[in-house]
Amino acid sequence: MTQEQRPTRAGLDWARAQAFLAQERARFTADHPRSAALAERARGHLLFGVPLHWMNDWDTPFALHVDHACGAQVTDVDGHTLVDFCLGDTGAMFGHSPAPVATALARQASRGYTTMLATEDAAVVGEQLAQRFGLPVWQFAMSATDANRYIVRWIRAATGRKKILVFNGCYHGTIEDVFVDLVDGRPVQRDSLLGQVHKLLDTTVVVEFNDLAALEDALKAGDVACVLAEPVMTNIGMVLPEPGFWDQAQRIIRRHGTLLVMDETHTISTGPGGYAQAHGIAADALVLGKPVGGGVPCAVYGMSAELAARAERAKREAPPGHSGIGTTLTGNMLAMAAMRAALTEVMTPDAYGHMLGLAQGLADGLRQVIARQGLPWCVTQVGARTEFQFCPTPPASGSEADRSLDGELEHLIHLGLLNRGVMITPFHNMMLVCPQTTEEQVARLTSALDEVLAQITPLR
Incomplete structure (x- = not known):
């Protein structure tokens, strides 16, 4: 089976996707000189160059370094402010520094x-x-x-x-x-x-x-x-x-x-x-x-x-x-x-009310983007947690879910989103909203995903 024939890549132009990935890696490198310098410095004394080895799972050319985080936003050491839908992989589910x-x-x-x-x-x-x-x-x-x-x-x-x-x-x-x-x-x-x-x-x-x-x-x-x-x-x-x-x-x-x-x-x-x-x-x-x-x-x-x-x-x-x-x-x-x-x-009922409504809007927006790009993917939501998966219907078991994973495709999409000011969890395609997340930030995510997917699907 060739790369293009993998079930998770149905509807994609993998040659365009690889060209896009090279472009995005060059863009990230050019835009993050301070992170690059700190990553080089950390390599001298930190195992794998980071405080925790899976901080490298973002698949950026080098580790992104954060200056500060507040609410639904993270600002890196190069001054870029990212809308954060990762939220510390759930640790900051109620926003950074509530x-x-x-x-x-x-x-x-x-x-x-x-x-x-x-x-x-x-x-x-x-x-x-x-x-x-x-x-x-x-x-x-x-x-x-x-x-x-x-x-x-x-x-x-x-x-x-x-x-x-x-x-x-x-x-x-x-x-x-x-x-x-x-x-x-x-x-x-x-x-x-x-x-x-x-x-x-x-x-x-x-x-x-x-x-x-x-x-x-x-x-x-x-x-x-x-x-x-x-x-x-x-x-x-x-x-x-x-x-x-x-x-x-x-x-x-x-x-x-x-x-x-x-x-x-x-x-x-x-x-x-x-x-x-x-x-x-x-x-x-x-x-x-x-x-x-x-x-x-x-x-x-x-x-x-x-x-x-x-x-x-x-x-x-x-x-x-x-x-x-x-x-x-x-x-x-x-x-x-x-x-x-x-x-x-x-962790109040009011906070959840805001988060659940926003997550439903995010799930709906993701479905619209995926349909517009003609991809056979599904969207699953559990409260404030939303995810898109590279399969037509939600998996019913761990084995089915495992077959829908595609690390190369995930990281390509995630890097494209990062370069457009949006961050989602580096493991599969999970997104969280928090009490400080706004409808405008959700729209920014769906717009960025639409732009990324348009770069890796066949030209129309």
């Missing part, structure tokens, strides 16, 4: 950062989380990765079961247990998981999303502690649950004595209580990272009263010694202040 969080952090900055002691903010945050998500007992972490790791450990301790089940193509941060894929229907430990020495297939079961028969079969032995899932898969391209999937899945999970963990780190885009609350999914535990502190590093995980009682009993009955479920900075004073402000003043 005023209530900034005020809370400034106040707390002179009152202590970390003491390994409780504060009033912690009590308020616990109450807010219980009210919002319907789970009564909560703990904290520094990232969703850690929150997922911690809740899995608590559940294993509470149930005495070692196995967990995940859906093919899932992403729950970098918790090692989940890096198992289905390849031609067989579970395979992901080759890209660097440094992993333990055999994950002994304790991790993987099935396709939306496959109820496979879920039933995987749980019938009664040895799976929990199903760890996003209610909508979001990190391999969005995969929506089919009608009735979660109703039936919950019955299967309960029947086999397995617990259900909802990772709402991305699907909090649905509404104030997340996707599970909005769609009647009664989880035993819930994880939320990135946006819960307005972008400040922190995460939360909650559990039902029954699970909390079992977890506490397991801890009391365990031999004395350090449990390791947490870190010294967990629940630090800065994070608690940020979460209190975010939960009470930022």
